Amino acid sequence: MAVKGDFRRYVLDQLHGLGKVMARPMFGGVGLYNGDLFFALIDKGTLYFKVNDATRPRYVALGMKPFCPYPNDPSREMGGYFEVPADILEDPEELVTWAKQASDVALIARRDKRKPAMKRARGR
Numbered sequence: 001m002a003v004k005g006d007f008r009r010y011v012l013d014q015l016h017g018l019g020k021v022m023a024r025p026m027f028g029g030v031g032l033y034n035g036d037l038f039f040a041l042i043d044k045g046t047l048y049f050k051v052n053d054a055t056r057p058r059y060v061a062l063g064m065k066p067f068c069p070y071p072n073d074p075s076r077e078m079g080g081y082f083e084v085p086a087d088i089l090e091d092p093e094e095l096v097t098w099a100k101q102a103s104d105v106a107l108i109a110r111r112d113k114r115k116p117a118m119k120r121a122r123g124r
Helices: 005-014 056-061 092-123
Strands: 021-026 029-034 037-043 046-050 078-083
Touching: 005 021, 005 037, 029 092, 037 092, 046 092, 056 078
Parallel strands: none
Antiparallel strands: 021 029, 029 037, 037 046, 046 078
């Protein structure tokens, strides 16, 4: 599950145009943050971007797979993260475009998570 430093550095270099991307170790992989938004992860030499119902079809149409931390147990797939196509990873401009979209998805997810708490607070 460990992420090799060379691939991590490569991904961060390719994402340079996004701004300051932080990489933090997590469960043998690496979580990528755009500011404080967790938008991607790296595991076993694969980059995965955060997706939602609007963006997932693009990945599926290209044959990309969801992140599965336990390959022997596909029932534990994490459909909220999909692998990034190799040709996108190799094109820094296109990768940044996809990364911005993944960051937007992370921001939307954060807002959606906060809405119920805000409604409860106002409803009292």
